[in-house]
Structures are given as structure tokens and as C-alpha cells.
Amino acid sequence: MRTNLLAGWPAKVRAATWCIAVQGLGAIAAVGLLCSGCSGPQYAEPNPAHRFVFPGEQPPATLSQPATNLPGTPAPAPASASTTPAAVGNVGGLGLIRVGDSITVTFSDTPPNVRIEPIQVRIGEDGHIPLPLNQTIQAAGKTVRQLEKEIVDLYVPKFYKQMSVTVKTEERFYFVGGEVRNPNRFLYAGQITVLRAIDTAGGFTDFANRKRIELTRQDGRKIIVNYQKALKDPKLDPEVYPNDQIVVPRRLF
Structure with missing residues (x-):
């Protein structure tokens, strides 16, 4: 029927009409394919590791994950916390011993036949304090720990083989x-x-x-x-x- 209608048309007109009709059918078919793809099931690309390898072809690379907790594998070392040296403070938090301070010096760990009584002394303007056996030592300007060590060094080993010294300061x-x-x-x-x-x-x-x-x-x-x-x-x-x-x-x- 359509052929009979186009039979009386010029050849160029008939050719153009057929081209338009074919293009329209192609567009309709493309839209149909797209719609069917949206509603149909989706397929992921096959795992390349399972793909068939042709002779002479390199096998595909596979993504490998590092093995963990395998037998004989040492466990990763735990992150170590940074350590800071302990702060060295002074007795009472008052810093250095100063002129005018009252301190008590106690002696211990001396030989059995030696007993040295504790001394209580106030540091004079010259910064020195008197000690047993006619000894003196500079106390002002030092920490308690420094003074304790220097008193021990003053007596050991010159007078005794061993000795311990404790210095305490009063509230000022x-x-x-x-x-x-x-x-x-x-x-x-x-x-x-x-x-x-x-x-x-x-x-x-x-x-x-x-x-x-x-x-x-x-x-x-x-x-x-x-x-x-x-x-x-x-x-x-x-x-x-x-x-x-x-x-x-x-x-x-």
C-alpha cells in the first residue's frame, strides 16, 4: 500500500523518504534497548583472575592483601609511647636554699659506735652552715639534694666508710x-x-x-x-x- 503511494513520487523524493523512515526506526530501537537495560539484571565484569588465558599470554595480575596472623609471622610491634624524664623537683617546691632558711640535717647509716646528733641551723649571710668535726659547707644557692650529696662527700671516705644525710627545710x-x-x-x-x-x-x-x-x-x-x-x-x-x-x-x- 505504502509502495503504491510512493510509486508516483520522483526518485529523489522516494529515497529521502526511505532514509527518514529508517532513521526513525533506528532511534525507536535504541530507546527500547536502553529501557530494557535499565530494567534488566546488571552483570559485573568477570573477575580477571578467572579469565581464560590464551597460550603465550601473561596471566592477569591479581590484587593481593597482606596476610595477617599467619603461623610463624611475627606480630607487628605495638606503638611505643614516648617517655619523658621524670621532673626533678625540690623539697617543698621552694627551689634553692637561701640565706635565712632554717634547715635540719640528720645523719644516719654511720658505724655502730658512731652517733651524730641532728643539727638545726639557720643559714647566715655568708651562706655557710657549721657541721660536726669542725666542718663547714656552703648551703645557700643549692638544692636540698645537692647539699645532701656534698655533705656525704665531705665525710666519706675521709672520716667514715659510709653515711647517709637528710636535709629538711622549714616553711619560710x-x-x-x-x-x-x-x-x-x-x-x-x-x-x-x-x-x-x-x-x-x-x-x-x-x-x-x-x-x-x-x-x-x-x-x-x-x-x-x-x-x-x-x-x-x-x-x-x-x-x-x-x-x-x-x-x-x-x-x-
Whole structure:
């Protein structure tokens, strides 16, 4: 029927019409294949390891996983935690032994016929302490452990074959009184000067005589400090030692 309809058309027109019809059928077929592929089952590519190998062809490479826990295989070494050396602290956390400190030195592990009584001593201005058998040693500026070792080295082996020494420090305080806002006893925790000690006590009151601050040492010596001059020249701001007393007098007018 369609052939009869095209029979009367020119040859070029008939050829063009057939081309259009064929292209349309091809497009319809392609769409059908796509739709059937979407709804049909999906097939993965076969494992290349199972593919047939033709003569003379190299076998396909396979992905291998490292074997774990195989007999005779050493287990991986566990990650080692980093270690840091233990911190070496000083007794009481107060650092070095200083002038004015009170310490107790105890001797032990001496020969059976030797007994040395413990000594309690306050470190003087020169930093030395007296020891038995007319010995002296520099104590200020050292840690407790350093002082213990040096005392042992002083007696062993010169006087005894063996000895143990224990050094203990007392709590250290200084005192600030007079015309300050918070007169009190304060824990000595390290190097401090007169002006800083007054700041620790809250500073001056309105009636303070800042020109004649009295610093009294443990041995009774007194030092007069002028606040304004000490501000300009740090050399005029003396260091405070444990058990020192600072008194700010009241001005007359």
C-alpha cells in the first residue's frame, strides 16, 4: 500500500523518504534497548583472575592483601609511647636554699659506735652552715639534694666508710607591717625585694612614710629604704630573706 503511494513520487523524493523512515526506526530501537537495560539484571565484569588465558599470554595480575596472623609471622610491634624524664623537683617546691632558711640535717647509716646528733641551723649571710668535726659547707644557692650529696662527700671516705644525710627545710615566711593595707605574714616562695613585698601587702596607706621603710634582718640589723630612690635605682631596693621584717612607719604630717 505504502509502495503504491510512493510509486508516483520522483526518485529523489522516494529515497529521502526511505532514509527518514529508517532513521526513525533506528532511534525507536535504541530507546527500547536502553529501557530494557535499565530494567534488566546488571552483570559485573568477570573477575580477571578467572579469565581464560590464551597460550603465550601473561596471566592477569591479581590484587593481593597482606596476610595477617599467619603461623610463624611475627606480630607487628605495638606503638611505643614516648617517655619523658621524670621532673626533678625540690623539697617543698621552694627551689634553692637561701640565706635565712632554717634547715635540719640528720645523719644516719654511720658505724655502730658512731652517733651524730641532728643539727638545726639557720643559714647566715655568708651562706655557710657549721657541721660536726669542725666542718663547714656552703648551703645557700643549692638544692636540698645537692647539699645532701656534698655533705656525704665531705665525710666519706675521709672520716667514715659510709653515711647517709637528710636535709629538711622549714616553711619560710617574711613579715610586712605598719602603714600597709594588708599587714600580715607572707609565705616566702622565692626571690623578692622590699618594694615587691610591700605590693604583696596591698601597698601603702595614705599615712605611710615612704622615705623611711625599715627592713630588719634575722640577726637584728636594720636597713632604711627610701621608696622614691629605690624606684629610680634598683640597687637601693634590698632583697628580702626568710624571717625578715618590713615595717612602714606613719608619717608625722
